[in-house]
Amino acid sequence: MKADPAIQAQLLDVAELDARIAQLTHQLKSLPEIAALAALADEESERTNRMRDAKIRVDDLTKEQKKADADVEQVKTRRERDRSRLEQGVITDPKQIQAMTHELESLERRIGVLEDEELEVMEMLEAAQMELDRAEAEVADSVSRREELEARRAEKSVSIERELDGARRRRAEAVNGVDAPLLALYDRLHESRGIGAAALRARTCGGCQLNLNAGDLAVLAKAPADEVLRCPECDRILVRTSESGI
C-alpha cells in the first residue's frame, strides 16, 4: 500500500488521539463516584425499607392507641352512668344497689387493666416514633450524600466529555486526506491491537516496543518513502521518522 509520508505521519496523530479517546472513555466509566454511588444505592434502599417498616409500625400502633383510648372511654362512660344512677337515688331496691355496686367495682378494675394496656401501647408508639425519626434521618443522610456524589460525578463527566468531544473533533481532522483503504487498515489494526500505527524510533517499534533486528531494518530501509510499512513483530503500521535510525 502506498501513501505520502505526510499522510503516514498523520496516522501517528490519529493513533495518539485514539489513545487519548480510549483513556478518556475509560476515565468516564471508572469515575470513583460511580462505585461509591453503587454502594450508596444499596445502603439507601436498605434504609428506605427500614423507614417504610417503621412507618407501618407507627401507623399500626397509632390505630391501636386510638382503639385503646376508645375502650377506656367506653368503660368510663358506663361507670359514670351507673354512678349517677346510684347518686340520684333512682334505684331503691337494696339487691339492685348491691349488684350495681359490684358492677362499679368490676368496671373500676376493668378501667385499670385497660389504662395499663393503653399506657403500654403509648410507650410502644413512642419507641416506634423514635425509630421512625431515626430511620427518616438516615434516609435523608443517604439522599444528601447521593445527591452530592451525583453532582460531583456530573461535574467530572461534563469536563471529561468536553475533552472527549475535542479529541474526537481533532481525530476527524487528522484523518483528512487519508485514503479509505489505508484508514480501513489502520482502523482494523486499532481495533485488534489497541494501537493501529506506531513510529519507528531508534530502531524500535513504538507499538510493540521491540528492537527490530538488522535484517528487518535493512528491508525497511530499502522501502520507498511512500510505501506503507508494517512492523515485522506486531504487524502494526510502522511510520518512519527522522529518528528511525535506518
Ligand SMILES: [Zn+2]
Ligand atoms: Zn511492533
